[in-house]
Amino acid sequence: MALDWCPFAVKRPISSENFSTGRAGQQVKAVVLHIAAGPLSAVFPTFNNPARKASAHFCVGKDGAIEQYVSVNDTAYGNGLAWKDGQWYKTRADGSIVFIQPTWQDIIPRVNPNLYTVSVEHEGQPADKWTDAMYDANNRLLLWLAEQFDLTYTPHRTLIGHYEIDPVDKASCPGPNVEYDRIAADLAALIAARKLTWMPINDQAALYEFAQENDLGYPQTDEFAFTLKNEAYIAQVFNLGIVYVKKDDWGNVKWVKKQ
Numbered sequence: 440m441a442l443d444w445c446p447f448a449v450k451r452p453i454s455s456e457n458f459s460t461g462r463a464g465q466q467v468k469a470v471v472l473h474i475a476a477g478p479l480s481a482v483f484p485t486f487n488n489p490a491r492k493a494s495a496h497f498c499v500g501k502d503g504a505i506e507q508y509v510s511v512n513d514t515a516y517g518n519g520l521a522w523k524d525g526q527w528y529k530t531r532a533d534g535s536i537v538f539i540q541p542t543w544q545d546i547i548p549r550v551n552p553n554l555y556t557v558s559v560e561h562e563g564q565p566a567d568k569w570t571d572a573m574y575d576a577n578n579r580l581l582l583w584l585a586e587q588f589d590l591t592y593t594p595h596r597t598l599i600g601h602y603e604i605d606p607v608d609k610a611s612c613p614g615p616n617v618e619y620d621r622i623a624a625d626l627a628a629l630i631a632a633r634k635l636t637w638m639p640i641n642d643q644a645a646l647y648e649f650a651q652e653n654d655l656g657y658p659q660t661d662e663f664a665f666t667l668k669n670e671a672y673i674a675q676v677f678n679l680g681i682v683y684v685k686k687d688d689w690g691n692v693k694w695v696k697k698q
């Protein structure tokens with residue numbers, strides 16, 4: 440079960456009339472990118488207005504701020520469609536009905552896509568280019584979502600724009616400059632890196648300093664221990680040698696060529 444609230448987003452819960460509790464048994468299978476067509480500061484008041492019947496789970500600001508309005512385990516009203524007589528449709532604010540043919544090939548017939556997506560708004564206008572801070576924050580959020588829902592990101596399959604669900608009224612959401620391939624590649628690298636054990640480099644340590652002074656290159660392992668004649672040693676592998684020292688004899692660091 441996913442955490443309800445992202446720990447590094449600003450939590451701004453909205454009116455319970457603007458989302459549905461739970462996901463009616465559906466699993467999250469994609470993230471939908473949106474453009475807010477306005478500033479970050481306008482998003483919460485809009486989503487908190489019961490008259491609007493609109494919401495998304497998150498909004499990312501141009502400066503990298505992240506706000507969350509709805510638990511990811513609940514259904515936001517970000518990209519919904521209804522189904523009738525074998526067709527998708529939506530009811531516009533004026534009460535008229537418009538039929539929609541989504542281009543997203545993984546949409547589940549008859550099942551409202553809000554139930555199996557997480558919706559992420561972005562500050563600004565459709566023609567804007569996202570800032571690097573916005574890409575960074577979006578990456579951080581999508582990495583967290585990947586861990587919550589076991590997602591990987593493929594452009595236009597599990598990482599989509601709103602226009603792929605509603606090409607009629609939302610053709611420019613999130614806009615033509617959003618770099619889906621860049622986001623997917625960034626996330627693939629981040630997800631792969633998360634699976635490794637990261638080596639904590641202690642650049643204050645005696646072994647590291649000795650290796651740098653002696654041009655032994657970069658560390659290739661964390662520090663590790665061994666014993667000789669009941670004495671404890673600490674060692675670390677560098678590009679050009681293994682540096683080691685007897686504990687409590689820090690002034691007497693040695694190194695040996697790798698074999």
Ligand SMILES: [Zn+2]
Pocket residue numbers: 472473474517601609612613
């Ligand atoms: Zn949208």
